[in-house]
Amino acid sequence: MNRNRQTEILGGIITAIILILLIFLSNVEVNKLSYLESVASSIVSPIQRVFADLRNKIEGNSTYFSNMDNITKENEELKKRNSELETELRELEKIKADNATLQSYMNLTQKYSSYNTIPAYVINRDVSNFSSTLVLNVGSKDGVKENMTVIADKGLVGHVISVTENTSKVQVIIDSASTVSCTISTTNESIICKGTLENNQVLRASYIPTGAELIQGDSVYTSGIGGIYPKGIIIGTVKEIITTSNITDRYAIVEPVVDFSKVDTVLLILDN
């Protein structure tokens, strides 16, 4: 029984290690694996330090126990000073974070000054793997209504799908159920950008007119068709054009300008 318990705990530990490794390796780029070097050195260095100290003592260079009383007193003072500094640092960090939020609100409002907007902060992100929604800290009492457009510093984020008194839920354009009518900057042709499950950081642009000449790097803007999004808000750039045997089926991968995993300050356009 005891042995079974031990095996169970061991199994749990091994699984946890496998899980951590999986998370680590699936998220870290290969060229960043030099982390492993630092991990290895952090394992070896404490032992190495002990050996180095021993060697120093043998060679008569150690001054470690020379003035113990003074060191203890100094240590006490330093600890006290350290805690004071830590408190100050925490206060400063809070002020810095508040400042950054206010700054980003101001920058956004200035950039989109032609629209009547209200700033908002992302308070929740979807936990599902199949949808992408954000919850904002503004609601009906701030004047938010359904279908309002949400933009971030760099471009389009999505639109409001439901509102409570204090919060509003936003469907992000990379959501697999989202569709946006867009235009390509160079040719002015209309296309449809949809969210895809293939990669939750890109959009799939389909219904490309057969005569349209798409170029990698073309900017994609909202077309204003559809009644939700106003015209001329940047969505992203064409990353790749996938040609199929039938030209009517060809599609493009559009990379949004907004990083949706990091966006935390947005603007809601009040008068679409």
Add this chain to the structure above:
Amino acid sequence: MRKFSIIIFLILAFFIIYFLQENVFNAFTISGIKPNLFIIYILFIGLFANQFVGISFGVICGLILDLLYGKAIGVSAIMLCAIGYLGSYFDKNFSKENKITIIFMVVGATLIFEFGTYFINSIILEFDREYFNFIRIVLIEIIYNVLLSIILYPLFQKLGYLVDRNFKKNNILTRYF
């Protein structure tokens, strides 16, 4: 009284899972895929408490999730209700003593929940189904859920039998023999 305190504990567990899912697992992903602890949570309640508690918790938690994130209200509620029922069905037909059966239960519950949610949503919201990508995501999510349930298995057992003793009328042994 004990039943009441267990219910309070289960409600607290929901909030802990919610904050873990929102703050920890949104960052710790496997190839961008997050686990779904709510499935494991409702399966656990259905398995160790009774059918009524499993289904009720499934509906309530599902509704909360729908209200918080859902694009169509009621989809997660229906599917988590099904998982609560599935837990009690598994309890009647399989042993909870074995880690392997627990793993298969988690695999089954994750498959049913995600398939159900995705297909109901695709009908309501009328979006194109991407079968290949869907299967890829579900498989990774299943692996993540299974790994987490293996790690949490000792906790499941301890808490599970505490819940079991207070919600089941029959002694555990008499139910198996």
